Amino acid sequence: MTSWIVKIGKTTPQHWVIARDDGFWDVREPGPFRDIAPGEDVFFWLSGTGFRSWVRATSSLYMIGPSASPAHWTDDHNQYSHRFEFELVSEDVTRPATWGEMQVAAGRNYAPPAPANPVNEPATSAFVKSLFGNQADITFTTIPVAYQIGEDMRERAERQIALRRGQARFRNSLIDAYRGRCAVTDSAVISVLEAAHIDRYFGTHTNRVANGLLLRSDIHALFDLGLITVSSHLTVQLAPWLRDSEYGNFHDKPLTVPLHPAYRPDSDALRRHRKGCEWYHQ
Template sequence: MKIGKKTPQHWDFARDDRFWDVRTPSAFRKIEPGDDIFFWLSGARVFQSWVRATSSLYPIGSNARPAHWIDVDGGGYTHRFEFEVVSEDVAHPAAWNELEAAAGRNYAPPAPANPINEPAAEEFLRARFGHQLDIKFTNVPVAYALGEDMRERSERQITLRRGQARFRNELIGAYAGTCAVTGSTVTSVLEAAHIDRYFGDHTNHVTNGLLLRSDIHTLFDLGVLTISNSLTVQLAPWLRESEYRPLHDKPIHLPSDESNRPDLEALARHRQTCEWS
């Protein structure tokens, strides 16, 4: 994804706003939630950041949040996609031709965006980055404070519920952006659920997690939904008479990489906390 060389500050605006606006949607129509996107600065051809899309491309409506872009021609932006930042730590800078060598093909540097479908090129880009963000909001006030930005407060609370960003990003990658229980692929409502309760960063391991839709995450944490040893959904008896009934005994969606699949012993410990089980 190209950042214009005359407006390098647009990345700073995008990082704060957590969205990117485009004038011509054609090059961006295939963006889907969960896609990894890498921004680079035109002219210098320097990679700036790695983000993950949380929405597909959509038209900018009259009630859309205002952007902070600086354009001599006034902008003319028509479409937008939203994202969360994975990393800005470019630990291993690379030249454009190195990316092309990894992909085994040529890209078009002047283009607004270059779709990358080659696994080797994707791995090359991820390897350019070091530290991934692990945002923690430890002090979320319960009471409203006069003058508080309610949108910012809401976003802090959503981030807290979702779980730490790096852990969630790893689960999104492992589960291909799909809720393990419902099959939902709406990234904005998918959360990082710990199987064994969170006791520090050492518990933030993919095998100790499930990617769950927000309501399923709540039921899992409350111990009224659990996962059997045969990796099927088990509901508390009273939930089997609710709208969640179709989920009972349903096999869960698993990561394709077996090393990322949930720890059976951790799942057994979770079941032991469910008094009805």
């Protein structure tokens, strides 16, 4: 898999902070950016300084349309035509590295930093990753099943919760879109609200707000098991054997949806979820 080094201009160092908070990077010309794919590592390089951050692309490059989320660039917004989205992995640079050091580590000469430099050598990518320390919770991709003697169970639990909640930016985006309340129960206890995928999680590119619901943890489990779904009229539907349970009051309840139309649940994704619930069609 290709990694990428994306250059931030020396005169606009604030662009990284803006991009980090927005969750995307806008470009004026597609150029080499057009080959960036979901799941690929992207390292931002600040001219005159060195590596600034490590992110993982969650989308391919696409044209910025009129309904796209506004960026917060301090220069002319109209100059940007394309965008790719990302999740933060780390901005904890443990030591600076020069472009020359990277060339030595890679065993090859890289051209001076361009707007986007593809990196196809695993050794180069490994060297750049080694420059970073603490990583965000999206890096907890594997959790040991068996207990290991001496393992810190509190840390294990925290990692499991982080993994269950999904990637931090996706969950935070859903919390913002749903105004901090479960879409089914209206619970506002943030610590038990989770980022649920409507279409199953197949990588970070499925982390779109319209492909998510903010759900209380028990409702999330029932939704994933296909025991709760959402009708085409956006009402909550329960499997028949749940309707006499403590969850019965939620049957036929209107789903709480975001105010912004672009963030409302994707109707095709909901249809696919209903299709997977055999009881719904009986």
